[in-house]
Amino acid sequence: MMIEPKQTILKLQLPTDPRWVSLVDENLEEILVDHAYCEQKAASSCISLIIQFPDKDKLVEILTPIVAEEWEHFSRVVDQLRKRGFQLGKKRTDAYVVELSKHERKGDRIERQLMDKLLINALIEARSCERFKILWKNLQDEELKQFYYELMASEAGHYVTFIKLAKEYMPEEVVKARWAELLEIEADIISRLEVRADRMH
Numbered sequence: 001m002m003i004e005p006k007q008t009i010l011k012l013q014l015p016t017d018p019r020w021v022s023l024v025d026e027n028l029e030e031i032l033v034d035h036a037y038c039e040q041k042a043a044s045s046c047i048s049l050i051i052q053f054p055d056k057d058k059l060v061e062i063l064t065p066i067v068a069e070e071w072e073h074f075s076r077v078v079d080q081l082r083k084r085g086f087q088l089g090k091k092r093t094d095a096y097v098v099e100l101s102k103h104e105r106k107g108d109r110i111e112r113q114l115m116d117k118l119l120i121n122a123l124i125e126a127r128s129c130e131r132f133k134i135l136w137k138n139l140q141d142e143e144l145k146q147f148y149y150e151l152m153a154s155e156a157g158h159y160v161t162f163i164k165l166a167k168e169y170m171p172e173e174v175v176k177a178r179w180a181e182l183l184e185i186e187a188d189i190i191s192r193l194e195v196r197a198d199r200m201h
Contacts, residue, residue, distance in 0.1 A: 011126065012183070014190045016131060024138060028141070029084070031197070033089045034198065035077050038094065041094065046067045049121075069154065080147060094201055096124075100120050103120070104117060115175060115178060118163070119163065122179075124201075
């Protein structure tokens with residue numbers, strides 16, 4: 001039985017623009033290339049957190065297998081590209097992640113900085129999960145539909161993991177308040193970004 005994460009569970013304040021949904025089949029190569037780099041960046045982000053906070057034992061324990069999982073996703077997306085005669089192509093700038101990262105607070109306690117990093121990662125995973133659900137529901141390619149269903153479930157798990165980790169290092173009420181702020185920020189970013197069917201975000 002297929003289980004799908006609901007918008008209410010992901011907490012995203014603004015759904016993806018339907019214009020993106022309507023164009024995905026026409027932009028498969030670009031979507032897959034961009035997706036491959038998103039998985040690469042996700043693995044790199046977890047590695048960066050481990051390097052920056054090696055004294056946080058729980059973080060290192062939990063993120064280490066996620067690094068391997070994200071890299072496996074990268075490899076699987078590259079395989080999907082090759083099956084269709086596509087090449088990986090050049091890395092692109094992810095305007096969505098760039099804008100979100102501007103809201104990561106600097107200074108103050110190291111735990112607060114860590115909380116922001118973890119919650120921004122949670123947001124990226126939640127939005128990716130929402131986009132994967134759209135691809136699963138709307139693509140014509142049956143193999144890719146199943147592929148994105150599998151990845152959707154994985155991203156939902158990562159989203160929950162990052163929020164739980166934030167609560168390991170900051171009080172729950174502080175995490176909840178900051179999460180609510182970032183959800184509003186993310187919705188504003190999504191509303192202002194150009195709708196591009198050649199980008200995963």
